[in-house]
Amino acid sequence: MPIPGSGLAKGLAVTLRTMTKRSHTAQYPEVQPELPPRTRGVIGLFEENCTVCMLCARECPDWCIYIDSHKETVPAAAPGGRERSRNVLDRFAIDFSLCMYCGICIEVCPFDALFWSPEFEYAETDILDLTHERDKLRQWMWTVPAPPALDPAAEEPKELAAARKAADKAEAAAAAAAAAEQAAGGPASGGTAPGTGTPGEADA
Ligand code: SF4
Numbered sequence: 001m002p003i004p005g006s007g008l009a010k011g012l013a014v015t016l017r018t019m020t021k022r023s024h025t026a027q028y029p030e031v032q033p034e035l036p037p038r039t040r041g042v043i044g045l046f047e048e049n050c051t052v053c054m055l056c057a058r059e060c061p062d063w064c065i066y067i068d069s070h071k072e073t074v075p076a077a078a079p080g081g082r083e084r085s086r087n088v089l090d091r092f093a094i095d096f097s098l099c100m101y102c103g104i105c106i107e108v109c110p111f112d113a114l115f116w117s118p119e120f121e122y123a124e125t126d127i128l129d130l131t132h133e134r135d136k137l138r139q140w141m142w143t144v145p146a147p148p149a150l151d152p153a154a155e156e157p158k159e160l161a162a163a164r165k166a167a168d169k170a171e172a173a174a175a176a177a178a179a180a181e182q183a184a185g186g187p188a189s190g191g192t193a194p195g196t197g198t199p200g201e202a203d204a
């Protein structure tokens with residue numbers, strides 16, 4: 001059986017122990033919290049990357065992504081080619097009153113069109129305003145932090161490797177063209193440019 005008054009003594013002991021320590025209370029909103037860069041605050045849409053594949057809307061467990069689109073015909077790129085049809089986005093909205101911030105939509109998007117932003121200050125007094133349409137989702141993109149740097153030991157991204165290969169190829173072609181021009185008696189064959197003579201020539 002507990003001693004009468006022991007609870008009060010324990011409580012006072014805690015008070016005495018902590019009353020001289022600094023408070024850890026965050027003075028929000030005067031002081032903004034320091035959040036990890038990958039905090040799940042709100043979702044931003046990078047519309048240019050969206051192909052309206054509907055994967056995010058289909059996989060969302062809460063069915064809170066609304067997408068409307070229509071098809072457009074794109075003329076053939078070359079004479080005799082075939083016309084192509086493509087999806088054009090009419091509406092993209094996320095209802096954040098239903099969203100459970102699972103991140104599945106971002107994970108499944110095959111075209112990197114959705115991103116987490118750490119912004120969280122979008123409380124509304126009307127629940128309908130928590131449905132963010134494409135313009136608002138686009139605005140959130142400006143608050144998405146830059147991706148972390150690659151691990152130095154990581155494999156080079158395929159896009160960079162392809163760009164480097166194309167640049168090397170263009171450089172080699174330009175060098176070959178310049179060499180061919182020189183061999184054919186181009187501007188560089190008329191004499192030695194100042195400062196490019198054989199070492200020791202100037203002293204002879
Ligand atoms: S985070 Fe989850 S619940 Fe929210 S929109 Fe994406 S898939 Fe749906």
Ligand code: SF4
Nearest residue numbers: 050051053054056109
């Ligand atoms: S999964 Fe990505 S590309 Fe497909 S509709 Fe959603 S945001 Fe657009």
